[in-house]
Amino acid sequence: MRDVAALELVGLSKTFVRPAVAGLDLTVRAGEFYALLGPNGAGKTTTLRMVAGLLRPDAGTVRVWGHDALADPIAAKRIMAWIPDEPMIYDKLTPLEYLAFVAGLWSVPNAEAERRAAELLDLLGLDPHADERCEGFSKGMRQKVALAGALIHDPRLIILDEPLTGLDAAAARLVKDVLRARVRAGATIIMTTHILEVAERMAERIGVIAGGRLIAEGTLEELRERAGRSGSTLEEVFLALVAGEGAAREAA
């Protein structure tokens, strides 16, 4: 399995009124931390929703660790986690109850589920609230509960849409630490973010999407070279790449 990509998208397409994702080819290697960047409306969320099985592509293929996610969605979902930008949790449950519920959906054995729940609540600083109902929780606490729920079945591929939006500095630090630890333990992460510093610091490779296509990809150094901006910040590189793509599309 070593050479199998964690995620492979080929020719992925989805049109609403206009094309949102337009023949996207993207490969994320096993064990990497990959950041997906792009301007508003670039097609990032639409892409991830198709990977997570929430939206049917018009064309293209999605492979998750070699499993065809369209033909065999259950096999793909078993090994991945999807954390949307506004995750849903059950207000009437406590974090402990919620984690037990989600673990049950994934058939995680009870003792293992309890061990993982205790570990995640501890890592995310939710311990003191483990037995309080989620209904009174702040946005950041809810996001952390949702993240814990998404990790309870120990997914190999973790897909997050803007996971740090709305988190205070301490919560963002905890979430980043948990994600880094997952990658160290062998998981693969794909994350969209508009916080370019986060992509710069955390991601091994960065993909830039514009107009539903991948316009550039690589390490920060490779992207700098591509944009002809050695020594620049990711923000400068990103803006140069997106502006270049916009000009090329207008000229076409």
Ligand SMILES: Nc1ncnc2c1ncn2[C@@H]1O[C@H](COP(=O)(O)OP(=O)(O)OP(=O)(O)O)[C@@H](O)[C@H]1O
């Ligand atoms: N359910 C939908 N119905 C109609 N149009 C949609 C729908 N979802 C997305 N779109 C359109 O598809 C395009 C891509 O949207 P998407 O949310 O994937 O972009 P994004 O890169 O995630 O943007 P942002 O950074 O603003 O979150 C946009 O033009 C958007 O208006």
